[in-house]
Amino acid sequence: xxxxxxxxxxxxxxxxxxxxxxxxxxxxxxxxxxxxxxxxxxxxxxxxxxxxxxxxxxxxxxxxxxxxxxxxxxxxxxxxxxxxxxxxxxxxxxxxxxxxxxxxxxxxxxxxxxxxxxxxxxxxxxxxxxxxxxxxxxxxxxxxxxxxxxxxxxxxxxxxxxxxxxxxxxxxxxxxxxxxxxxxxxxxxxxxxxxxxxxxxxxxxxxxxxxxxxxxxxxx
Amino acid sequence: xxxxxxxxxxxxxxxxxxxxxxxxxxxxxxxxxxxxxxxxxxxxxxxxxxxxxxxxxxxxxxxxxxxxxxxxxxxxxxxxxxxxxxxxxxxxxxxxxxxxxxxxxxxxxxxxxxxxxxxxxxxxxxxxxxxxxxxxxxxxxxxxxxxxxxxxxxxxxxxxxxxxxxxxxxxxxxxxxxxxxxxxxxxxxxxxxxxxxxxxxxxxxxxxxxxxxxxxxxxxxxxxxxxxxxxxxxxxxxxxxxxxxxxxxxxxxxxxxxxxxxxxxxxxxxxxxx
Numbered sequence: 420x421x422x423x424x425x426x427x428x429x430x431x432x433x434x435x436x437x438x439x440x441x442x443x444x445x446x447x448x449x450x451x452x453x454x455x456x457x458x459x460x461x462x463x464x465x466x467x468x469x470x471x472x473x474x475x476x477x478x479x480x481x482x483x484x485x486x487x488x489x490x491x492x493x494x495x496x497x498x499x500x501x502x503x504x505x506x507x508x509x510x511x512x513x514x515x516x517x518x519x520x521x522x523x524x525x526x527x528x529x530x531x532x533x534x535x536x537x538x539x540x541x542x543x544x545x546x547x548x549x550x551x552x553x554x555x556x557x558x559x560x561x562x563x564x565x566x567x568x569x570x571x572x573x574x575x576x577x578x579x580x581x582x583x584x585x586x587x588x589x590x591x592x593x594x595x596x597x598x599x600x601x602x603x604x605x606x607x608x609x610x611x612x613x614x615x616x617x618x619x620x621x622x623x624x625x626x627x628x629x630x631x632x633x634x635x636x637x638x639x
Numbered sequence: 640x641x642x643x644x645x646x647x648x649x650x651x652x653x654x655x656x657x658x659x660x661x662x663x664x665x666x667x668x669x670x671x672x673x674x675x676x677x678x679x680x681x682x683x684x685x686x687x688x689x690x691x692x693x694x695x696x697x698x699x700x701x702x703x704x705x706x707x708x709x710x711x712x713x714x715x716x717x718x719x720x721x722x723x724x725x726x727x728x729x730x731x732x733x734x735x736x737x738x739x740x741x742x743x744x745x746x747x748x749x750x751x752x753x754x755x756x757x758x759x760x761x762x763x764x765x766x767x768x769x770x771x772x773x774x775x776x777x778x779x780x781x782x783x784x785x786x787x788x789x790x791x792x793x794x795x796x797x798x799x800x801x802x803x804x805x806x807x808x809x810x811x812x813x814x815x816x817x818x819x820x821x822x823x824x825x826x827x828x829x830x831x832x833x834x835x836x837x838x839x840x841x842x843x844x845x846x847x848x849x850x851x852x853x854x855x856x857x858x859x860x861x862x863x864x865x866x867x868x869x870x871x872x873x874x875x876x877x878x879x880x881x882x883x884x885x886x887x888x889x890x891x892x893x894x895x896x897x898x899x900x901x902x903x904x905x906x907x908x909x910x911x912x913x
Contacts, residue, residue, distance in 0.1 A: 438893040
């Protein structure tokens with residue numbers, strides 16, 4: 420799915436080229452509209468390009484199919500090497516979604532924070548626990564919320580008649596059965612969030628090996 | 640007499656299609672031919688190529704089905720319109736029949752505006768139209784047009800859904816706006832730069848406001864110095880009027896210019912840029 424998309428870059432909405440879109444609007448009602456448009460744009464963009472993580476500048480840190488064995492950086496490199504087709508798209512990868520060089524505008528930090536806050540409130544984003552650098556804020560973008568993903572997983576398992584089968588996380592992400600599914604190549608952390616939803620609902624059980632590490636999951 | 644050659648391993652799916660329309664031909668003999676090159680034995684025969692042929696066949700059948708249904712649907716719709724036009728007076732006098740027909744229309748996603756007659760159902764027609772205007776304003780008005788809806792765009796939007804039945808004209812809009820005035824005294828048709836707009840916001844458009852809106856409307860954005868130089872207004876007055884316009888949602892503020900002066904944009908220009 421994502422390979423097709425790379426040939427046809429994301430089409431930004433017209434409002435992205437409207438200079439005041441990058442200034443926080445003083446009028447409350449206008450601001451509400453503006454905020455909503457930004458959130459829609461971020462979710463659409465991330466869904467289209469399968470972006471899993473954005474940093475506080477709106478630069479995608481992880482996107483496309485994430486191989487668990489690869490570090491997040493390499494998956495980002497993979498993507499940036501294939502680009503330079505469309506300026507806007509390449510700019511987002513370099514400078515973040517909140518900067519539009521074409522009209523030389525960038526959104527101020529305060530509003531960016533409010534956007535992320537709103538995304539978190541609505542369940543469409545969550546903080547990434549960053550052990551190495553606690554100051555750098557990064558966010559998982561849930562264009563499908565973990566509970567959406569859990570529903571998708573559950574439906575898929577039922578449709579394939581795999582209820583009760585034990586899967587490793589890797590098999591869920593990259594198994595032959597998952598090919599063509601929306602969650603194929605999902606970011607492992609987000610998969611974990613989705614599985615946790617299932618665990619809470621009593622629909623999944625985590626299986627641990629001798630060392631107490633999660634080895635697989637049984638969904639039914 | 641026809642002889643049909645079926646290539647078992649190659650494009651047999653394609654041959655299936657050619658079989659379907661020829662049901663009035665008599666097939667006497669089916670000649671199974673082995674292909675010269677075998678694709679593989681067992682499961683490997685089902686390589687991508689074959690799967691693609693299956694999905695192609697599926698798509699063709701599906702497309703044909705959709706097309707048939709669409710034709711049927713259009714036919715049914717035009718017959719329904721005919722029926723309504725012919726028996727209009729009976730339908731109107733019979734309440735249960737009328738509600739049945741409304742149900743059918745709702746089910747088929749037919750705009751009530753398409754079936755109402757503006758001469759006999761005068762009130763209902765304009766009532767329906769006013770609902771459409773409010774809907775349009777709520778969905779698009781604020782973000783795209785900043786509360787000033789260009790009548791031309793509204794008309795083309797409304798008419799695009801009506802498929803040529805009961806074309807709405809500017810006069811219809813005027814009648815509707817008159818009906819709506821008791822609900823919201825702010826609603827009115829105003830004229831800027833020869834274009835007519837429907838104004839829904841709570842703002843008395845004074846001459847000052849109008850002058851600025853006209854400039855913004857023509858070139859996209861205005862700034863304090865631009866207004867001061869062109870209209871010979873004092874800076875304080877200019878700032879005050881611009882602030883008022885921003886605070887009522889007619890203009891969007893832009894602080895991103897490198898020379899530091901704020902620009903005030905007409906949101907109608909979102910669609911004109913690039």
